[in-house]
Amino acid sequence: MLTLERTFSLDQYRRDGFTGPVPVLGEAEAAAYRAKFFAELGQDEAQPGPTKAYMSAWHHRLRWAYDLAAHPAVLDRIEAILGPNLVMWAMHFWYKEPGNGKRIPWHQDGAYWPITPVKNVTAWFALGPTFRANGCLRLVPGSHKQMLEHEKLNDKTSAFGQGLKAEHIDESKAVDVEMQPGEIVIFNEATFHGSEANVSDVARVAFSVRYTTPEVKILTEQWSDAGRIKTYLVRGEDTHHLNDAIRGTVPV
Ligand SMILES: O=C(O)CCC(=O)C(=O)O
Numbered sequence: 001m002l003t004l005e006r007t008f009s010l011d012q013y014r015r016d017g018f019t020g021p022v023p024v025l026g027e028a029e030a031a032a033y034r035a036k037f038f039a040e041l042g043q044d045e046a047q048p049g050p051t052k053a054y055m056s057a058w059h060h061r062l063r064w065a066y067d068l069a070a071h072p073a074v075l076d077r078i079e080a081i082l083g084p085n086l087v088m089w090a091m092h093f094w095y096k097e098p099g100n101g102k103r104i105p106w107h108q109d110g111a112y113w114p115i116t117p118v119k120n121v122t123a124w125f126a127l128g129p130t131f132r133a134n135g136c137l138r139l140v141p142g143s144h145k146q147m148l149e150h151e152k153l154n155d156k157t158s159a160f161g162q163g164l165k166a167e168h169i170d171e172s173k174a175v176d177v178e179m180q181p182g183e184i185v186i187f188n189e190a191t192f193h194g195s196e197a198n199v200s201d202v203a204r205v206a207f208s209v210r211y212t213t214p215e216v217k218i219l220t221e222q223w224s225d226a227g228r229i230k231t232y233l234v235r236g237e238d239t240h241h242l243n244d245a246i247r248g249t250v251p252v
Contacts (some may be wrong), residue, residue, distance in 0.1 A: 008077050097203050138194055
């Protein structure tokens with residue numbers, strides 16, 4: 001199994017389809033954001049439980065979530081990959097309380113997204129510790145070279161109805177991305193990724209932020225949940241104005 005380099009490397013990103021994890025927040029800062037997360041759920045962090053809360057687009061209405069999604073230390077890394085003009089277009093919290101039996105099946109994000117061209121960099125941000133037993137993110141290095149067909153899954157343990165075909169997955173090549181609170185790992189729209197159930201007593205608190213460039217058009221009319229998609233120019237200039245109709249407003 002590949003050993004994580006725990007550094008930001010453009011060479012690794014190009015070779016493996018991901019890079020990191022790297023620290024962005026200190027432990028105390030990550031804990032403060034984690035507290036805001038649980039406060040928003042209306043839960044006591046010491047007794048994390050299941051939630052029916054909507055987990056997308058908190059950055060449209062909560063300034064602290066926007067500040068995380070547009071964190072300069074994250075944007076510096078994304079800019080190194082995508083260049084100076086950056087559009088942030090989605091954010092989703094991935095929370096698994098202790099005992100959450102759902103797994104995220106192996107998938108490539110680009111297979112789910114009506115955007116053209118399909119170009120995206122994701123920062124997956126751990127606000128709490130992530131490790132094998134609480135369902136840390138798993139990635140397959142070098143899997144990002146082509147898009148593959150996804151199929152329907154009839155599996156009650158899967159959080160998604162579709163995923164990559166089992167024949168395309170070589171579990172022996174998968175990497176468990178165990179992370180400390182405040183770290184990010186960066187991957188692209190084609191990198192195989194997923195995660196297992198949380199069989200520990202530690203909540204897994206994490207979120208993803210999606211970034212692209214102004215020449216990418218988001219086809220909101222093909223999106224089943226279009227309200228969660230808004231574009232924020234977080235660096236540089238909008239050279240194409242393709243998504244003006246869904247421009248987001250930074251919350252106060
Ligand atoms: O958090 C997970 O386990 C999956 C995350 C994911 O699918 C994503 O960020 O695209």
